[in-house]
Amino acid sequence: MTACRHTAIPAILLLAAAAAIPAGPSELRFCLRSDPRSFDPLNVADESSETVRYLTHGFLVRMNRRTLKLEPSLAESWRVSSDGRGVRFRLRSGVKFSDGAPFTSADVARTISRATDPALKPQAGDALRRDEGAPRITVHNAQELTVAFAAPIAGLDYLFDELPILSAHSPLKDGAGLGPFVLAEYRAGSHLNLTRNPYYWARDAKGAALPYFDRVRIDIQQNREIEMARFRRGELHFISALDVENFDRLAAVSAASARDGGLSLESEMLWFNQAASARLPVHKLAWFRSTAFRRAISDSIRRDDIVRLVYKGRAAPGYGPFSPAARPWFNASLKAAPYDPQGALQRLAAEGFRLQSGVLRDSGGNAVEFSLITNSGNRNRARMASLIEQDLARIGVKIVIVPLEMPSLLERITRTLQYDACLLGLVGVDLDPNDQMNMWLSSSATHQWNPRQATPETAWEAAIDRLMKAQAVEGNLPKRIRLIHEMQRIVREQAPMIYLAHPHALLAVSPQLANAEPAAFRPRVLWNVERLAPIHQPEVARVP
Numbered sequence: 001m002t003a004c005r006h007t008a009i010p011a012i013l014l015l016a017a018a019a020a021i022p023a024g025p026s027e028l029r030f031c032l033r034s035d036p037r038s039f040d041p042l043n044v045a046d047e048s049s050e051t052v053r054y055l056t057h058g059f060l061v062r063m064n065r066r067t068l069k070l071e072p073s074l075a076e077s078w079r080v081s082s083d084g085r086g087v088r089f090r091l092r093s094g095v096k097f098s099d100g101a102p103f104t105s106a107d108v109a110r111t112i113s114r115a116t117d118p119a120l121k122p123q124a125g126d127a128l129r130r131d132e133g134a135p136r137i138t139v140h141n142a143q144e145l146t147v148a149f150a151a152p153i154a155g156l157d158y159l160f161d162e163l164p165i166l167s168a169h170s171p172l173k174d175g176a177g178l179g180p181f182v183l184a185e186y187r188a189g190s191h192l193n194l195t196r197n198p199y200y201w202a203r204d205a206k207g208a209a210l211p212y213f214d215r216v217r218i219d220i221q222q223n224r225e226i227e228m229a230r231f232r233r234g235e236l237h238f239i240s241a242l243d244v245e246n247f248d249r250l251a252a253v254s255a256a257s258a259r260d261g262g263l264s265l266e267s268e269m270l271w272f273n274q275a276a277s278a279r280l281p282v283h284k285l286a287w288f289r290s291t292a293f294r295r296a297i298s299d300s301i302r303r304d305d306i307v308r309l310v311y312k313g314r315a316a317p318g319y320g321p322f323s324p325a326a327r328p329w330f331n332a333s334l335k336a337a338p339y340d341p342q343g344a345l346q347r348l349a350a351e352g353f354r355l356q357s358g359v360l361r362d363s364g365g366n367a368v369e370f371s372l373i374t375n376s377g378n379r380n381r382a383r384m385a386s387l388i389e390q391d392l393a394r395i396g397v398k399i400v401i402v403p404l405e406m407p408s409l410l411e412r413i414t415r416t417l418q419y420d421a422c423l424l425g426l427v428g429v430d431l432d433p434n435d436q437m438n439m440w441l442s443s444s445a446t447h448q449w450n451p452r453q454a455t456p457e458t459a460w461e462a463a464i465d466r467l468m469k470a471q472a473v474e475g476n477l478p479k480r481i482r483l484i485h486e487m488q489r490i491v492r493e494q495a496p497m498i499y500l501a502h503p504h505a506l507l508a509v510s511p512q513l514a515n516a517e518p519a520a521f522r523p524r525v526l527w528n529v530e531r532l533a534p535i536h537q538p539e540v541a542r543v544p
Helices: 011-020 047-056 105-115 156-162 224-232 244-253 282-288 291-299 303-310 341-350 379-393 406-416 433-440 459-473 477-494 526-531
Strands: 027-032 061-063 070-072 075-080 086-091 136-141 144-148 181-187 191-196 215-220 258-263 267-272 315-317 354-356 359-361 369-375 398-404 421-426 497-509
Touching: 027 047, 047 181, 047 191, 047 215, 047 526, 061 156, 070 075, 070 156, 075 156, 086 105, 086 156, 105 136, 105 144, 156 433, 224 244, 244 258, 244 497, 267 379, 282 291, 291 341, 291 477, 291 497, 303 315, 303 379, 303 497, 369 379, 369 406, 379 398, 379 421, 379 497, 398 406, 406 421, 433 459, 459 477
Parallel strands: 027 215, 369 398, 369 421
Antiparallel strands: 061 070, 075 086, 086 144, 136 144, 181 191, 191 215, 258 497, 267 421, 267 497, 315 497, 354 359
16 A cells, blocks of 8 residues: 555634635535536436536435435425325426426426336436336326326335436426526536526525525546645535545544544445456456355455555445445344455365466466456545455455546446446445345346346346345335345345445535535435525524
């Protein structure tokens, strides 16, 4: 590992930073680590695109990221049927899209029809599409409609927290939004500017129009040191994800600005490319498709070192697809996998691998070597990759670490599939297991290790498909928990994803940002963006 020199931050610098945010027309400012990959609100798979969608589009219901309870949004009320097959929404009246087009039940009907269309298969509809067919949508009037499915769906109303509502009639089509802001400018690699939606429906308790901010400036900044320096200078209102070094340095001089939201839903993980279409060398594809090989790699990684050296204790070791914070879904009965390089070599020997002169070779004599891609500029992942490189060298495996800018990395793992292995994180937005549906279904484009399978290529993937679909329609919570626990057991046994750590949610929030209620769940700061306000406006009261 490369040693890092820590420079103390003078307390006076942080105090001076508060005055750097100007008065006048208010502008919320923060950074994204990469450009949005899609402005199609129904096809969002990366955090940057999701952030823009959250700011510009509206949803029927919204989950409060602090209480984890659903709250009314575009739907002022809703009722789930007793059999869990349908939900009736009553929409707010007088709501308009950002171009002034009226919002009615027809817009919701069109959105749901597109999201559940098996021919289109947009990612926003993954949790709503069912083998039994598309839902039946009944429009009762301009403000009321019912969405009915052929089979029950567990937590049905929560699924609409992630479905952006599109216009059925606007000439701007999907460019018309119902969110608090409107995209005004986008310069790739540089920034996005958003302006207040003049037709946004929400008002505060005093009747004042929301949002409080007039504009949003989002800079594309991959370098975390530059981002932190800008926060210290008062140029940014928040950073939604800090590495431990920057968190500790900030906490030492401004405890109020450094926020530890506790254990998050997120996972850091490694996986191997198992897609036949990737055109990997035959022997490599055979390694990656071998359960024994994947388990051996997993057993050779010191997760405790990752927690101690990378996160300084602000993380939990990762052994499965759910963080310990994801209760009741986390399967606590699965014991932590021990660090066992000798056991790993025994597993490999049973598959024909041999350790010869410090080099692991397969039955064909090929030295075991693979490249590991990860996103550049992420200090935590760079250190994890370095530790993994050292650990695997002990069993004769050589890895070549390849840092890539995020757009290039996403291109490889989602389109070209030209990579051996990837080290990346899974961002958890929702506590409910249906939030992970698009990753675990073998037919999904985001079934990372082998996407878009026409039919499951392995028996264990077919089993996970069945379990995920079964839990999604199970109305009995204890039974549903058992299904999810069984799914975790299979994932642990087959190791398609090698989980490494579940980090804490570490944030920086400016003392000049009113009403900020950072949460461990994404979006950590922006979940109540319409109520965020610059502190210099005395008429804005803090929300309890």
